[in-house]
Amino acid sequence: MGGDTHATPAPVLCTPYPVLSTPVPDFMLKRHLPNLDVPHVQLGEYPTPVEHLPALGDVWLKREDLSSPLYGGNKIRTLETLFADALARGFKRVWTLGAYGSNQAVACILHARRVGLQPGAVLFPQRATPTAAENLRVMVTACDEVVALRSLLTFPWHWLKLKRSREIYLVPPGGAVPLGALGHVGAALELAEQINAGAMPAPRHIVLAIGSTCTTAGLLVGLPLARQLGLWPGELPLVHAVRVTPWPVTARFQVLRLARATARYLAQVGGPVVKLQPERLVLNTRHFGWGYARITQGGLAAAKHFAELMAPPLDTTYAAKSGAALLEMLDTGDSPLRGQSPVLYWCTKSSAPLPPVDEAKLATAPGYIRRWLKRADKL
């Protein structure tokens, strides 16, 4: 006991704020817009906490990484409306498309069975990295219907075939359609509620990775909606979307196009007409590096720094690049933050442990998959 009284307390690196005491029972959008006619099944656990990261100053974290203990991250909200749509239309099977290391495909495969849907995925080859390899291992062993293509060339054909299928509900890459983006409209309202409850001050800046544009487009609708509903105090934050997929996938016009389509869709299904503020979008292209999934030095340094701070994990494909952008913005004299805080970092990569891999099943995977995994492991 005596030793304990003199023990130096461990430094507080990442202060968890209490999760709001009442768990959100249903779709956040319907809480505020009860007449909305939108399908929804709850896959995640909400609200995802907001936490202060004092080691970085007035920097806060939106812990979307904790959206589910099964497999979290930003894509859980996307899948909630898409899966519900599949169920409402009587589909029994849901497939998605993405790269070998797609987080969205992992989320789709791991969560679909929970709502009675049979999952599948068509995956195209990408740069071999450890992050991507751990996802691919899980997918090929957790799901019998994973088609890991040998070449990108046949991908459009598979996409078309799935699009035309009457038996399979297709979740497009990243779930980047208005219905998929609605989950992130809800996330913005959830954040506004957390601010009103005193869990954090209203951020002046939000920083997140942008891949398919779904999450960013949803926030670009949700933030002005929160303001229109009287939930957001003061001026809206700038949304710094950090490019991780190439132009034109993440071209500014594409992000705004999806945001506009989402706003239109919201109005069609019984919501208010949201007036977007496109000038609030800042597209940050500085951390893309040599391409999608290419590891950058800045990303590695950010991942290491976050780990030292016991902050959420950053994957080299997505979150490490937005983490690098955040650190650069905080560091540079001519920072786009210009001394304006608070800053909110959107933690998009799941921090739930991945399910164990069935090595025996993996051994039966095609040779080119096993060779790709070996290459990734060497990095």
Ligand SMILES: Cc1ncc(COP(=O)(O)O)c(C=O)c1O
């Ligand atoms: C970890 C992570 N962060 C960010 C993103 C980008 O989100 P979006 O595709 O909605 O732009 C993704 C997309 O899959 C992701 O997996």
